[in-house]
Amino acid sequence: DGGITQSPKYLFRKEGQNVTLSCEQNLNHDAMYWYRQDPGQGLRLIYYSQIVNDFQKGDIAEGYSVSREKKESFPLTVTSAQKNPTAFYLCATSRYRGTSRETQYFGPGTRLLVL
Amino acid sequence: EDQVTQSPEALRLQEGESSSLNCSYTVSGLRGLFWYRQDPGKGPEFLFTLYSAGEEKEKERLKATLTKKESFLHITAPKPEDSATYLCAVFMDSNYQLIWGAGTKLIIKP
Numbered sequence: 001d002g003g004i005t006q007s008p009k010y011l012f013r014k015e016g017q018n019v020t021l022s023c024e025q026n027l028n029h030d031a032m033y034w035y036r037q038d039p040g041q042g043l044r045l046i047y048y049s050q051i052v053n054d055f056q057k058g059d060i061a062e063g064y065s066v067s068r069e070k071k072e073s074f075p076l077t078v079t080s081a082q083k084n085p086t087a088f089y090l091c092a093t094s095r096y097r098g099t100s101r102e103t104q105y106f107g108p109g110t111r112l113l114v115l
Numbered sequence: 116e117d118q119v120t121q122s123p124e125a126l127r128l129q130e131g132e133s134s135s136l137n138c139s140y141t142v143s144g145l146r147g148l149f150w151y152r153q154d155p156g157k158g159p160e161f162l163f164t165l166y167s168a169g170e171e172k173e174k175e176r177l178k179a180t181l182t183k184k185e186s187f188l189h190i191t192a193p194k195p196e197d198s199a200t201y202l203c204a205v206f207m208d209s210n211y212q213l214i215w216g217a218g219t220k221l222i223i224k225p
Contacts (some may be wrong), residue, residue: 004158006158040124040217041217042119042202042204042214042215042216042217042218043159043202043204043213043215044215045212045213048211048212050211056211058212059212088156090158090159092158098211099206099211100146100206100207100211100212100213101146101147101206103149103161103164104149104161104213105161106151106158106159106160107158108157108158109156109157109158111156
């Protein structure tokens with residue numbers, strides 16, 4: 001069963017806590033992306049990775065960190081430095097790297113809430 | 116500044132009442148545009164890619180068109196299951212990032 005999986009579906013963060021969102025894909029896609037979605041705003045890019053062991057910051061990387069140790073996995077850590085983390089987080093993949101022309105396919109999302 | 120604006124923010128239609136959603140953009144070096152559909156609490160689902168002015172693509176009750184300044188998503192005789200938020204995003208060869216609109220929430224009443 002091919003696709004993109006994100007876990008957990010809901011995540012609760014306490015003050016001062018780091019939390020990690022999982023994104024796994026079995027599509028054999030090269031590029032992976034993390035977006036944040038807030039009500040009334042367009043998707044905003046947090047980080048993207050075009051190849052294993054390499055990633056670039058997007059527009060709103062502050063307070064977030066990522067790793068890409070395997071082609072299939074691109075976890076996102078929301079650190080305590082991110083003061084307003086409540087949002088819907090979306091992971092996406094595209095088949096080839098090197099251009100924004102490639103269609104991006106999205107996972108089901110993780111909703112992060114602050115306790 | 117590169118910008119994408121979608122209008123209206125929300126649109127309520129009766130079942131069978133055709134209409135259009137708009138995605139306008141001010142960007143330099145536009146190379147194309149994506150349309151996605153997003154159901155509540157789910158990830159966006161790809162619909163169309165348009166590359167050049169004058170291009171049209173169709174899928175069931177949806178037809179997307181592109182001009183030099185905007186794109187329209189026409190919905191013909193919609194059904195309640197077409198209710199969703201529709202997102203557009205533009206891309207340029209000079210930039211790896213997409214620029215996203217905020218979306219139009221479409222509600223089709225039976």
